[in-house]
Amino acid sequence: MPLKIVYDRTGCIGAGTCEALDPEDFELVEDGLADLKEGEESGNGTWEKEIPEERKEEALDAAKSCPVNVIKVIDTESGEQLYP
Numbered sequence: 001m002p003l004k005i006v007y008d009r010t011g012c013i014g015a016g017t018c019e020a021l022d023p024e025d026f027e028l029v030e031d032g033l034a035d036l037k038e039g040e041e042s043g044n045g046t047w048e049k050e051i052p053e054e055r056k057e058e059a060l061d062a063a064k065s066c067p068v069n070v071i072k073v074i075d076t077e078s079g080e081q082l083y084p
C-alpha cells in the first residue's frame with residue numbers, strides 16, 4: 001500500500017529527531033529546520049512525498065518523535081491517516 005508523508009514545515013522547531021530516526025526522508029538544513037527530502041511543496045509551507053510500504057516504520061517513527069506533531073503519515077489508497 002502506498003503511503004504519503006505530509007509535513008508542515010511552518011511548525012518545525014528544528015528538534016531533529018525526525019532526521020535521526022528517518023534520515024532517508026528528513027534532513028536538517030541551514031535554517032535549522034527539517035526538509036522533507038525529495039518532497040514536493042503543496043502550498044502554505046506544507047510538503048508531501050510518496051513512500052513505499054517498506055519505509056512505513058521509519059516514517060511513523062519520525063512522525064511520532066516530532067515534538068510539535070507536524071509530520072503526518074497517510075495511506076494513499078484508503079485515505080486513512082496512520083499518524084497522528
Ligand code: SF4
Pocket residue numbers: 011012013014015016017018019026033034065066067068069070071
Ligand atoms: S522532529 Fe519535528 S520539529 Fe523536529 S526537526 Fe523534525 S519536523 Fe522539525
